[in-house]
Amino acid sequence: MAAPTRLISRLTLVTGGGSGIGRAVCQRLASEGASVVVADINQESANETLSSLPDDFRGQVHTATVVDVSSKDSVKKLVTNIQTRYFQPPSVCVNTAGITQDDFLLSMEEEQFDRVIQVNLKGSFLVTQAVTQALVACGAPKGSIITVGSIVGKVGNLGQANYAASKAGVQGLTLTAAKELSRFGIRCNCVLPGFITTPMTDKVPEKVISKITTLVPLGRMGEPAEVADACAFLASDDSRYITGASIEVTGGDLLQFIFPADVVFIKG
Numbered sequence: 001m002a003a004p005t006r007l008i009s010r011l012t013l014v015t016g017g018g019s020g021i022g023r024a025v026c027q028r029l030a031s032e033g034a035s036v037v038v039a040d041i042n043q044e045s046a047n048e049t050l051s052s053l054p055d056d057f058r059g060q061v062h063t064a065t066v067v068d069v070s071s072k073d074s075v076k077k078l079v080t081n082i083q084t085r086y087f088q089p090p091s092v093c094v095n096t097a098g099i100t101q102d103d104f105l106l107s108m109e110e111e112q113f114d115r116v117i118q119v120n121l122k123g124s125f126l127v128t129q130a131v132t133q134a135l136v137a138c139g140a141p142k143g144s145i146i147t148v149g150s151i152v153g154k155v156g157n158l159g160q161a162n163y164a165a166s167k168a169g170v171q172g173l174t175l176t177a178a179k180e181l182s183r184f185g186i187r188c189n190c191v192l193p194g195f196i197t198t199p200m201t202d203k204v205p206e207k208v209i210s211k212i213t214t215l216v217p218l219g220r221m222g223e224p225a226e227v228a229d230a231c232a233f234l235a236s237d238d239s240r241y242i243t244g245a246s247i248e249v250t251g252g253d254l255l256q257f258i259f260p261a262d263v264v265f266i267k268g
Contacts, residue, residue: 121165
C-alpha cells in the first residue's frame with residue numbers, strides 16, 4: 001500500500017534528525033511529501049540522514065544543517081537560515097534532539113543533571129519558541145509542534161533522575177504551549193516512546209533486552225519507524241482537532257510495572 005501524502009508542500013524541521021528516532025521521523029515525513037530540514041549537532045550524521053530521504057514529489061527540497069538546541073543563538077540562526085532559504089518558517093517542527101548522562105541520584109554530578117536539562121528541556125523550549133515566534137510573525141494560518149518525550153517522564157527510571165525530570169518537563173511545556181498558541185492555529189503535542197530500538201540501546205546486553213521485553217505487553221521492543229508514525233499523524237491535518245495531547249508509543253501500559261534493579265539506564 002502506498003504511503004499517505006498528507007504533508008505535500010509542508011516545510012518541516014526535525015531536530016536530532018541525525019540518528020535513531022529523529023532519522024526515522026525525517027524519512028517518514030519526507031515519504032509523505034514534506035520538505036525536511038534535518039538539524040543535528042553532528043553534521044555528518046545529518047548528512048547521512050539527508051542522503052536517505054526520498055524526494056519523489058514536485059517541489060521537495062531537503063537540507064541538512066548543524067544546530068545546538070541548548071544555545072539560543074544557534075537555534076535563532078537555524079530558524080533565520082531556514083526562512084532565508086525557503087522564504088517561510090517551518091509549519092511542522094519535531095523536537096527529537098536529546099541526550100542521556102545516566103547515574104544514580106546519590107552519585108550524579110551537577111554537571112550531568114544540568115546538561116541533560118539544557119538539551120532535552122531547554123532545547124525543546126528554545127526551538128518551540130523560535131519556530132512559533134516565526135510562524136506568528138508571518139501570519140501563518142496553522143502549525144504543528146511535536147516534541148518527543150519519554151514514558152520515563154511519567155514512570156521514572158533507575159539511574160535517570162535527570163532524564164526523567166527533563167522528559168516530564170517537556171510534557172508540562174507542551175501542555176502550556178498548546179494553551180497559549182491555540183489562538184494562532186498552532187497545535188502542540190507530545191509523543192512518549194517506551195523501549196525503542198535505537199543506537200542508544202545497541203550497547204545494552206541481550207539479557208537485559210530480554211528482561212525488558214517481558215515488561216512490555218506486546219512482548220517486543222518498538223521500532224523508530226513506529227514512533228515516526230505517530231509524529232506523522234500529529235504533523236498532518238488528520239490530527240487537526242488534537243492539541244495538548246501525549247501519545248504513548250510503548251507497546252502497552254507500562255505504568256503498572258516496577259522496573260527491576262538490573263534494568264537500568266534504558267530510555268525511550
